[in-house]
Amino acid sequence: MIYFDNGATTFPKPANVNDAVNRANKLYGANPGRGGHKLAIKASEMVYDSRKAVADFFGASGPEKVIFTLNCTLALNTVIKGLLKEGDHVIISSVEHNAVLRPIEKLKLKGISYSVAEVFEEDNDKTVDSFRNAINENTRLCVCTCASNVFGTKIPFERICALCHQYGILCCVDAAQGAGIIPIDLSDSSIDYLCIAGHKGLYGPMGTGAIIINCDTIPDSLIEGGTGSNSADYNQPLILPDKFESGTNNFSGIIGLGEGIKFVKKRGSLNIYRQETQLMQYLYDNLKSNKNIILYTNRPNMDYYVPVLSFNHKKLDCESVSEKLSKRYNIATRAGLHCAPLAHKWKNTIDTGTVRVVPSAFSTRNGINALLSAIYNIK
Amino acid sequence: MDNLLRLASVTDAMKARELLGKHRIRAVIKRIPAGKGESSCGYGVYIYGNVNKTIEILESNGIFLGGLAPDDRL
Known part of the structure; x- marks a missing residue:
């Protein structure tokens, strides 16, 4: 088949990704971050290497700032629902995916309001202005995609994030459609939360995504549970990445994502x-x-x-x-x-x-x- | 002082081992023995070298024993 549905997921995956996934399942399939036996430690090391690969690729301040999720939707939900409280206002763009729109629409039931800032094709100044005009005294968060997943239109997300910071507003970027091709360097960026899909332009397997936290405001966790650490404590650990990684992760997928990034860097x-x-x-x-x-x-x-x-x-x-x-x-x-x-x-x-x-x-x-x-x- | 330093997560343990390697201090990742520390389950690094110096290196790089900064431990 001639495959042009790469916006949904890239296919085929690079050979090194497939090989790494097979190897991970065949040779190293212990649960990372749980046991102390050799295979569990080896699996933990492999996850750590992928975490570092993601951190390095996007200029994160440390590997612990990379939170692995099952997809970009879960990453976005975690940020949006973990930050917003009753009375807050959020701004989204006029080209957002349902991964952003639906959680925010649902939050209306909890007294959170939102505005849609219009995007102007090939006119970044007007687009930034429309975000500026949408700001009000209750605006706590801005969520915008880096590019439309339908029409390819890029959003000036770096400028929008810089604008929001002038007003003390947190910024979350949905990079599902841009990660892997649009250069993003968090060490020189106003982005607070970068949400990525691992299985699109980063060529990892499906079932992979991440939040990369680039500020000191840590959202509340969306789910709680076993992390393999401090098990006697009834409370969810606050340390990253454990706070957001309850339950067994997608081990082979994460290893494949690390290899996908190697492929992108090589090309x-x-x-x-x-x-x-x-x-x-x-x-x-x-x-x-x-x-x-x-x-x-x-x-x-x-x-x-x-x-x-x-x-x-x-x-x-x-x-x-x-x-x-x-x-x-x-x-x-x-x-x-x-x-x-x-x-x-x-x-x-x-x-x-x-x-x-x-x-x-x-x-x-x-x-x-x-x-x-x-x-x-x-x- | 005990050579097994309890860290907050397996990620911190990996990060610590990598950092200490750059300082030529050998560290091995281990599970924390039951009954050692405030709550069970967790990872640490066993240090083959000067423990006080190691803690200093770790803390100056934002890696705190048990995940707690010195002020929080008081």
């Missing part, structure tokens, strides 16, 4: 970003000349977009297009609303959805040609 984030953007530009240019196709953004470039492209066919609904691409041409795309109704409202595609194409480091010009040919022939 170079910017090289991957450039290569994928070139493929999206090629796709965009060719779709632009197809009179049956609707596009929703300007020509993608690295200043304003991550490599994510949405389109529609004038004569077929998005689900039918995606189904035909799969059944007839063996090409994987993702149709619908992409768990991001806000982004679709923003582009007036809430009633139609779109077909989304997302490349990976393994995508090729031949693959894009096959997609273009299939789209051309679809009826």
Whole structure:
């Protein structure tokens, strides 16, 4: 299959990731951070190495600041629900994923309000202004994605975080769609909480994600339980990462994530970003000349977009297009609303959805040609 | 002083061992024996070297015995 559903999860995974996952399960599958036997200590060391790899990659101040989660959604829920209290106000962007929107919508029941700051395509000043205008005296947190998972539009998240700090507002960035290609250095950033998916642009296995804490305000824990430490104490440990890592973690997934980061570092984030953007530009240019196709953004470039492209066919609904691409041409795309109704409202595609194409480091010009040919022939 | 230093988490123990290695102090990660320390279960580092110097190195790098800074231990 020619796979362009890399926005949901990257596939295939690099060989070193698959090998490491197999090795972890086959040779080292003890529970890390629990026992004292050799295999448990070895497993703990392997988790620690992955924790360090994530910390180093994003410039965290220490490995303990990296909290492993099962996905980016759990990371975001932990930050959002662990920080906000009755009376607080939170700002989100107009392209947020349901991983942000739904927990915040639910918190309305607890007396927490929110505002949606509009994102302006290719106009970072106006976008930052709309966040500024959304601030009120109760604003405690701002949560924004680094890029739309539907249209690829980048958000000036560093500027937004810097703005929020001027007002004493905490900032959480959802880097599900940008981690691995957009450079993020927390040692020189106003981001307080960086939430990442491990299985997308970082090429780890599914079931991996993380929160990287970059400030002194530590959220409350979302769940409590066994951590393998201070077991006689009925209270949840406060130390990081144990406070947020109750229960057995995804050992082989975490090891695979560490290897995924090695893969990205070896290829170079910017090289991957450039290569994928070139493929999206090629796709965009060719779709632009197809009179049956609707596009929703300007020509993608690295200043304003991550490599994510949405389109529609004038004569077929998005689900039918995606189904035909799969059944007839063996090409994987993702149709619908992409768990991001806000982004679709923003582009007036809430009633139609779109077909989304997302490349990976393994995508090729031949693959894009096959997609273009299939789209051309679809009826 | 006891050569087995109790740390707050296995992550702290790993971090401590790595840090001490840079100072040429050998440290081995061990589980804390039952009945030793305030609550059971946990990890520490067994030090082959000067314990007081080791504690100084650890604390100056933000790694505190049992996870508690000296002021909190009072």
